[in-house]
Amino acid sequence: MEGMVMTRFRLFGVISSLLLVFSAAPLYAQFPKAPAGYPRGPLVYSSVIQPNEGQLIVKLKRGAERRIRKELKRRKAAQSKHLVQKRLARKLGLRTSEKLAQADYVVKGRRLNSKKIVRAQRRYVKTVEPNYKVFTFDVPNDLFYLLGLTWSLDNMGIWGGKADIDIDAPEAWDIHTGNSDLVVGVIDTGIYLEHPDLKDNIWSNPQEIPNNNLDDDKNGYIDDVNGWDFANEDNDPTDDHYHGSHCSGIIAAVRNNGRGIAGVAPNVKLLGLKMMAADGSGDTANLIRAIEYATKLKKKGMNIRVLNASVGGGDYSEIMKEAISRANKAGILIVAAAGNSSEDNDAKPVYPASYDLPNVISVAALDSSGELASYSNFGANSVHVAAPGSFIWSSIVYGFYLPFSGTSMAAPHVSGVAALLMSKRPGLSPAQVRDKIMNSVKPLDNLRGSVSSPGIVSAYNVLK
Numbered sequence: 001m002e003g004m005v006m007t008r009f010r011l012f013g014v015i016s017s018l019l020l021v022f023s024a025a026p027l028y029a030q031f032p033k034a035p036a037g038y039p040r041g042p043l044v045y046s047s048v049i050q051p052n053e054g055q056l057i058v059k060l061k062r063g064a065e066r067r068i069r070k071e072l073k074r075r076k077a078a079q080s081k082h083l084v085q086k087r088l089a090r091k092l093g094l095r096t097s098e099k100l101a102q103a104d105y106v107v108k109g110r111r112l113n114s115k116k117i118v119r120a121q122r123r124y125v126k127t128v129e130p131n132y133k134v135f136t137f138d139v140p141n142d143l144f145y146l147l148g149l150t151w152s153l154d155n156m157g158i159w160g161g162k163a164d165i166d167i168d169a170p171e172a173w174d175i176h177t178g179n180s181d182l183v184v185g186v187i188d189t190g191i192y193l194e195h196p197d198l199k200d201n202i203w204s205n206p207q208e209i210p211n212n213n214l215d216d217d218k219n220g221y222i223d224d225v226n227g228w229d230f231a232n233e234d235n236d237p238t239d240d241h242y243h244g245s246h247c248s249g250i251i252a253a254v255r256n257n258g259r260g261i262a263g264v265a266p267n268v269k270l271l272g273l274k275m276m277a278a279d280g281s282g283d284t285a286n287l288i289r290a291i292e293y294a295t296k297l298k299k300k301g302m303n304i305r306v307l308n309a310s311v312g313g314g315d316y317s318e319i320m321k322e323a324i325s326r327a328n329k330a331g332i333l334i335v336a337a338a339g340n341s342s343e344d345n346d347a348k349p350v351y352p353a354s355y356d357l358p359n360v361i362s363v364a365a366l367d368s369s370g371e372l373a374s375y376s377n378f379g380a381n382s383v384h385v386a387a388p389g390s391f392i393w394s395s396i397v398y399g400f401y402l403p404f405s406g407t408s409m410a411a412p413h414v415s416g417v418a419a420l421l422m423s424k425r426p427g428l429s430p431a432q433v434r435d436k437i438m439n440s441v442k443p444l445d446n447l448r449g450s451v452s453s454p455g456i457v458s459a460y461n462v463l464k
């Protein structure tokens with residue numbers, strides 16, 4: 001029996017080593033050169049701040065799209081969306097452009113031409129930003145440290161953990177386990193939709209008829225039945241990495257099904273917002289599109305209240321900040337991982353976690369003895385709470401489970417807690433939910449000066 005268990009764990013080890021090598025690749029890739037001609041002056045490049053070369057995100061001036069259409073009309077060109085977008089790209093000296101939201105576009109080409117950008121800024125373009133790369137926030141693990149399973153939900157103080165360093169999940173479940181109509185969007189590498197611990201909690205779009213090649217709910221996305229894959233531009237948000245499935249399991253794995261794990265909010269639904277590719281990296285443009293997509297669905301009556309963002313990278317983006325503000329107006333809370341570089345976010349902000357908006361809650365990671373994890377970012381002003389993040393077992397692809405560590409794993413605990421609270425008290429605004437979570441942590445003195453609410457998030461305290 002013992003031999004069999006070891007073999008299974010050895011298999012897990014091999015698979016996860018491969019996955020880790022795969023996922024770490026983009027972080028160690030050579031940093032790109034500064035994009036030639038970028039008009040805003042020199043940028044600081046680090047592993048977190050990497051722009052996509054030859055790409056921009058722009059917000060158009062009022063009436064700019066109309067002016068471009070008019071110019072095309074004069075030339076008797078067809079009034080297609082395609083031509084307008086192409087024309088916009090050419091004005092910026094690039095090749096293609098795609099709408100992200102309202103007046104926001106991502107524009108792509110080979111290299112930037114500062115003269116053309118400056119010229120376009122005079123008449124058409126209000127804001128110009130780089131399109132940054134965005135990464136998952138998990139860290140490599142000691143793969144054979146196989147003790148203390150699911151300590152984050154209920155820590156019994158064995159195997160080196162400390163009793164009650166957990167989010168009080170069993171106590172919270174006596175009060176509430178979440179409503180099945182509440183939806184948490186997972187902004188990530190996708191969700192492994194067929195995972196036996198996830199498949200019963202996958203959201204499906206009631207206004208979209210599957211596979212008829214029509215956009216039945218008229219949200220601009222054809223056959224988006226379970227969400228969207230912004231990285232590959234198709235309707236299948238299935239995870240081809242592991243990170244998004246891992247976060248999804250922490251939020252809402254099915255409880256009492258005799259297998260695997262239970263999520264913090266085991267009855268709510270998961271919406272796949274896949275904006276990172278199989279290598280675990282994406283960009284600001286797709287992050288904006290994912291947020292906008294969820295906001296639109298919310299406005300159409302889907303009960304999307306929480307977006308988990310265990311991702312980060314890039315510098316401040318005014319255009320993304322506005323997208324998150326629109327999500328706030330629609331009643332959506334964004335739970336963001338604080339980052340894994342052991343740094344102070346007050347001094348060196350990490351986005352999206354550091355946007356100073358009422359609906360953004362930034363989360364640091366704890367280990368099972370209640371210490372701030374060595375990799376976790378912190379910030380007395382800009383990191384709001386701490387939650388379990390180290391050695392968290394959860395679902396990955398193909399029905400497997402593995403433990404991972406990172407602020408990526410801490411944020412979904414808070415997303416789950418927020419989902420429980422918003423299920424029980426649907427009238428609360430995102431800001432009220434953030435306050436409630438911050439004001440009901442179990443105090444930990446060692447976290448003073450590291451996070452705004454020094455303590456560990458408690459699902460029970462939030463609900464009671």
Ligand code: CA
Nearest residue numbers: 215217219221
């Ligand atoms: Ca649709």
Ligand code: CA
Nearest residue numbers: 209214216223
């Ligand atoms: Ca359809």
